[in-house]
Amino acid sequence: MPLPRLALTAGEPAGIGPELLIRLAAIPLAATLVAITDRALLERAAARCGASIELIEDDGSNATEPCPGTLRVRHLPLAIDEVPGQPDPRNATHVLATLTEAADGCLAGRYDAVVTAPLQKSSINDAGIRFSGHTEFFAERAHVDVVMMLASPELRVALATTHLPLAAVASAITAESLTRTLRIMHGELRMKFGLADPRIAVLGINPHAGEGGHLGHEEIDTLIPVLETLRGEGMRLTGPLPADTAFVPAQRRHYDAVLAMYHDQALPVLKSEAFERTVNLTLGLPFIRTSVDHGTALDLAGTGQADPASLIAAARMALELVARRVTHSPSPLRGEGRDEGPILPRTIK
Incomplete structure (x- = not known):
């Protein structure tokens, strides 16, 4: 073959x-x-x-x-x-x-x-x-419009913005861009990773996810309305969550992937845990x-x-995604409807 x-x-x-x-x-x-x-x-x-x-x-x-x-x-x-x-x-x-x-x-x-x-x-x-x-x-x-995601065997993190100065992040996240990003992310988690009903955690932009408007209004003005609209379309979205607690084990079992608002908000967590096993992929x-x-x-x-560990992991994930594209359609989540924890990538043994 x-x-x-x-x-x-x-x-x-x-x-x-x-x-x-x-x-x-x-x-x-x-x-x-x-x-x-x-x-x-x-x-x-x-x-x-x-x-x-x-x-x-x-x-x-x-x-x-x-x-x-x-x-x-x-x-x-x-x-x-x-x-x-x-x-x-x-x-x-x-x-x-x-x-x-x-x-x-x-x-x-x-x-x-x-x-x-x-x-x-x-x-x-x-x-x-x-x-x-x-x-x-x-x-x-x-x-096409795309979304940057990094994935390890334990965690998947996508980015609402990529290579921007921190000062430009808040203005770059609009209702339109966030909606587009979440739709791409949701669709690709289904098609590329085989998750029939992916659970996505969305981080806030500000400390403590804005703390009810006391530490910023982006969550109230932009994030929450978008999440409510997309939940109405059937997406399983959690948030906006404070970034400082979103990655603790008690939170992780409730989602399959995270959408972070900017590059350095979540990637240090991922890379500190699994630097040699993390793969960068482009969704969309x-x-x-x-x-x-x-x-x-x-x-x-x-x-x-x-x-070469990260490049080897990237090649293996590419082959897994090629195989799934050819032979698979989205499959039901393990324990759908229960919080058994995220379905983890099977790329690296």
Whole structure:
């Protein structure tokens, strides 16, 4: 049976991404791995890792059995050879070209999913190209609204806003944007994770979720009316909850996922608990995209010592989502109607 084709992007050439792709290619994985990057970059990364990986030109076909130690390549040349730990803005167009090929290839059916290694946003911006991240890039390429989610075996957290200064968060969360985010999140939890009736906890924006208006009015003016409307449509929504107590065990058993209002409100909780096992995924795309939950680790680049655990977890989750898309429809929640606790991702054993 043909194996799914996973497009792999190496991210920042001077970061740890190329080495992570080499590490991923060395393990048994039920997929055809296609690295979209410069072939010579991967050769140098393999040498730094002391790994023997066979790099072959991708012919667009599907393998029928796992072939660890082999990595197909869709060659897109660098503008200039990388210096580990020193991003060069001259390679920004290369990085964006790899993302474009991955997205367009998924849309055209050449790949079943894309798994992205970390990139250096500042280097792309230093090249004079406005760029805020993978999530926003893929959304624009596919012409859809998306939601950023990070998931570990224990917890799923989505974001109402992504890469914004804290001062811009409150004004960015409108009734329209929050409604759109929750609808995408609800639909994707059903379709991608197989939860028939997902339970979503929604965090407040202000300390103590505004404390009845004494610490801010966003909850009263925006969040509560949206939640009441969507509950009327049948969504199981809890909140707005104070962020400082939403993650204690007594609360967690009441929900399947959390919607946080901004990037640093909930992600420190997730990453402190399961940094090596957390996967970044983009909800709302017409294709599957997963990624690592960390950055380019420029201090480790070139040493061959970077931990590939998060990229391996991202690849495994992508394959799980591909399999569910092909063979499953939303299934009933375990213990539906009872508070037995969230259904946990089964990505990582």
